Amino acid sequence: MSTLWRVADVVSSMPETETARTIGLRVNGLNGNLAGQHIDIRLTADDGYTVVRSYSVAGAGMDETLEITVDELANGEVSPYLVRELAVGDQLEIRGPVGGWFVWKPTDTNPVQLIAGGSGIVPLMAMIRAHHASENPAQFRLLYSLKSPESGFYREELQTLGQESRKLSIDYVYTRKAPKGWPTAPQRLTPETLLASILPTDPAPDIFICGQTVFVETVAEWLVQAGYPAASIKTERFGGTGGTR
């Protein structure tokens, strides 16, 4: 059924950062989604021209609604429309949710290490929310690499969860601008910082990495070199910026 296009109503639209927006959709007959899955969105211009893009779902629902968070790409064809123009009451078409690999299920029992670069937080947030809503006691740890405090998604919710949840801890790395009073200057993620900010190799956690290609490749490589089993590392990339070769 996931290959059929279905009409989605835009039921909410909230700015997430200066360039990103969280959009709530309601789809008749939708039967929830797994944490980490994505949907395809199809837009049709008035002359019939269509374009399709994939977006990670930010939650793991059981009903007819889902949320995505879209970051506007400077030269994007679709994201500027979704972030700047789309309004509550509009409709668009979706396909999915799809994906059975980069997903976390409440029946999974291993500790989980999440590593997000920028807007790569979206499918990982779905896992955090699903984990929080469940009775699952597994330890979750999030490492969130950000350009600046203002560029973070779900800031208040993550802050609250990080303070209140006994089964989730959060580490931040700021690459260009750190918050006031932050103990370290902004810097790119290094192997030392990475390894000091994640769950240890024993017991081996399930690791989910999402971000731009270079970030994901680099982090996955460091983890393998540090002894994390390659089979425990799942990766998802976005942005399509892989260089020209």
Next chain:
Amino acid sequence: MGIISSGFHGRRQTGNPALPPGQYETASFPVLTAGPAPRIPIGDWEFFISTEAGQRHAWSWDAFMALPQMDIHTDIHCVTSWSKLGTTWRGVSLDTLFENVETSSRFTMAHSYGGYTTNVPLPDLLGGRAWVAWEFDGEPLERAHGGPARLLVPHLYFWKSAKWINGIELTQDDVPGFWESNGYHIHGDPWREERYS
């Protein structure tokens, strides 16, 4: 026609007959894999073909490089909607590798270093339509893109072009591989938009 978004104009790329339905052209070469890239020293590398009768044909890197090499000019299409047009590769045709292989199987499973699998019907691998490629744009294939060598089946979505290829197992039935077991189409023809299962 679907729901019209009156404020959406888009950037027309349609009208390019080289683009399958739902695809857009990109000049970059995005990397999409499910996990970390395995590291395979050339000295340990081999490519095998195993048959339903238990025969195993295998080539070391040197034996593989001694086979007739071909330059391939082709478009590639990823299921995530990007297409890269006019790419150049160098490698060995599967026709060459299957020359002395006797089989009545109609299906195959491609196996990669690192454990990745993808199923491809045998007819899709033959007839000058599939290669084991080790060079891209005149340079040795980067590890992130599947080096030392990857399967190249450009008339199917690019997840069928298994990176870090290790061998081809001939199978009696069409058994789903990795992505085919995780929501993606069993065959993957971009011109029929066979994206999801």
